[in-house]
Each structure stands twice: as structure tokens, then as C-alpha cells.
Amino acid sequence: MAQTFSDLSQEKQQQILDAAAEVFAEEDYKRASTDDIAARAGISKGLLFYYFKNKQSLYLYVADHLRSLVERHLERGALAEITDFFDMLDYGAEEKLRLFRRQPWILNLALRLYYVTDKEVASPLRRRFMEMLEEMWGAYFSHIDREKFRPEVEPRLVLDQLIYLIDGYLHQQMMRGVKIDMDALMAEYAVWRDMLRQYAYKEEYQ
């Protein structure tokens, strides 16, 4: 967007952002219409394109907004105190659980963005996800205790595996057409975590 948008009052920005987030969560990129967004935001389409160069940049703006919202939520807390890899995972999981429970629309939108395949936005979005992942790795896991790991197991790969599991699980649930049940996910997560711990940690740290 141009700075015209950021000059708007907080409520006006929110209003437009909410409308866009809503529509983009309901339909894939191609089918989500700017007419629809403008109507729900209570403004004319012309004005929408006065704030945003085009649909794509609006989409990416919404994505960035979501990202900063999630990051802000995870930032507080005493990260530095946790040195155990799996305790850290638990901490992150709990935090995200709370976030998604409080505002379920965030999860819906995030899933939609996460599984976008549309040419026009897929590649910028995946760059964002990769960045986020790297940031997270740096912030959360750079100072974990590697001593507990078996020498042949690289911590980062363990995290990757957990991400694969969650990713695949969510995708399968979406395929089944069911709403994501965070409690069920957390139960699965607990099993995966224990399995991964058994695989990654030395005997004495199990």
C-alpha cells in the first residue's frame, strides 16, 4: 500500500483489513473479489484501489499483517530461560493454541494463506513463510541445550520433522473437510513430541 493507507484512522484501517481478511479466508485468491471486499468494508472499490496498488499488494499486506500479529503475540514471555528443546516446543505450542482459541479466524486465514497455490501470490507468500521460520528458529532455538541430543541428530532437522507432521496433519484434516480441532491437534502433538524426543535425545535425557 501507499502511505495513504497508514495515514487512516485505526478504525478505518481495521475495517478494511477485516473485510479483506474475511473474504480472503473464504475464497481462494482468484475467486476473492475486490468488489466484495470493498462492499464489506463499506467503501467504494475506487477507494480500495486508491489505498492499494492492486489486489496482489492488498493480499500481501493482509499476509504481512497476519504475520506481525502472530509474531507480536509470541514475542513476550521468558524465552531465554527455556533451554530444553522440547520444553520450548511445548511453550510455542501453548502460545499458539491460546492465540487460535481466542481468535479462530486467524487460524482459518493462516491455513488459506499457507496452502495457496495461485501463481500470482504463491511465491511471495512462501518467501514470507520461510523468513518467519528462520526468525523463529533464531529467536527460539539458537540457545537450546544441544548436549542432550544424540550426536548424530541435528536439532534443526527434528524441528523440521515436527513441522512436517503438523503441516501434513492440518492438510489431511482440511481434506477431510472438518474444522480444525485444536484439542485434537494438541493431543497428536503430544504423541509426536514424545516420539521425537525418544528419537533425538540420549538415553539419560529421555
Next chain:
Amino acid sequence: MAQTFSDLSQEKQQQILDAAAEVFAEEDYKRASTDDIAARAGISKGLLFYYFKNKQSLYLYVADHLRSLVERHLERGALAEITDFFDMLDYGAEEKLRLFRRQPWILNLALRLYYVTDKEVASPLRRRFMEMLEEMWGAYFSHIDREKFRPEVEPRLVLDQLIYLIDGYLHQQMMRGVKIDMDALMAEYAVWRDMLRQYAYKEEYQ
């Protein structure tokens, strides 16, 4: 399709199917145009719609074709002789590897179909995937040796976990924008399999 299509000569059918598969592999459902398909198949658009009721049914026909192609490929072989769960996994993995190596376009199309989010086709497609999964479970794993499993571990859930891992891995690779490297995938698979075996099998069968 109507039976008019199945009455066509094998080559003509193939020609059209190939064109459709090609286009559907390149673009998402909405962007893949029937004009394009007709042109690549060397027929008029009118004729395409003479054979297929609409774009959606063509899409699903291509999906069914792919499914039967994969199923046919996996059917032969001495399945009944394998009773070890993880040997069976290896067998399935090897077979699929060979298939995808010989005809890489199959993998591309399959991935596209697997990650479709378009309203108009997502739900019929996911029904097909679920059916396929159940069939596979019945055909491959109904007679495996459950004795080797720890009592608290349900074999089906172990398979699900492997599927999650593969699903997530493929998705992440796609996000990274790289072509899927089957050798890398097989290397990862080997790690996952060993981890899952350690988790699922009793000590004496490790």
C-alpha cells in the same frame, strides 16, 4: 464424460487426456483454460464440450484417470507375501519411486491435485483421496503382522504419521519452490521409517 468419449480411439483419448493433464498440472483449476486444453489437444473447444459436460467433469475425469493409473501400477507384485509393516512401506515406496521416475509428469499432476483448494473441485477430489487411502490400507496392510507392535501403538496411526511426514515434506519443498527430488525424499523417508519403527515396534523386533 458421456460414453461418446470412451468410444473414441485410444490415441484420440490419450491426446485429449494428455493435453488436459498438461494444462491442469501447470495452472490451478480456475486459471487452467479449456481453450488452452482444446488447442493443445488439436481439437475445437466445441468438441471438448461435446465429450465432457463441463470443465469440472473433465477435471475429475483426469483425476480418476491418474488414480487408476497409479492403482494399476501398484496392484501387481506379491503383496500377500509381505507381512512386516515396514517392509510393506518400503515396497510401496520403491514402487512409487519407480513410477515417478519413469513418468515425472505424474508426480507434478498428482501434487497439483493433492493441494487443490478451489471450491469447485476440492471436495470431490478429497473424497477420492480418502477412498484411495482406505483401499490401500485394506489391500496392503490388512494382513500385516501386528504382533510386532507395542500393544499401545495402533498400526494405522503409524501409517497416518508417515503420511503426515511425507505430506508436510512435499508441501514444504513446494513452498521452497524447488522441483521435488525423489532421491532426497527417499533419504528422508528412510530416516522417518527407522524412527517410526523404533517408536512402534517392541524391543525384540527393532
Next chain:
DNA sequence: ACCATACTTGACCGGCCGGTCAATGAAAGG
């Protein structure tokens, strides 16, 4: 009151594309 600037509108354009249909051609049968 006036003017300049910024904000806001909605009608409109043009491109894309799924799907239709009247017309044409090709076979087949008598």
C-alpha cells in the same frame, strides 16, 4: 467566500473464459 487540495464515488472498460449453437462436413445406409 473562494480556491486548492485531498478524498471518495460508481459507472465503465476490457480481458478472460466457460459454455452454447447454428452451420458445415463426413459417413453410412439404402
Next chain:
DNA sequence: CCTTTCATTGACCGGCCGGTCAAGTATGGT
């Protein structure tokens, strides 16, 4: 041949939608 049937064409329609723009309205400074 002639006619009936089927296969095939491509021009065309209509809907959708991203993006534009001339015109209108509010705002604030002088």
C-alpha cells in the same frame, strides 16, 4: 445419389472482475 445421422467447427454470448477515471464532495487555509 440422396438423406439421415453423427462428428466437428469456431464465432459468439454473458458473466465476472481487476483496474481506471472523470466527476463530485469534503476540508482547510487565506
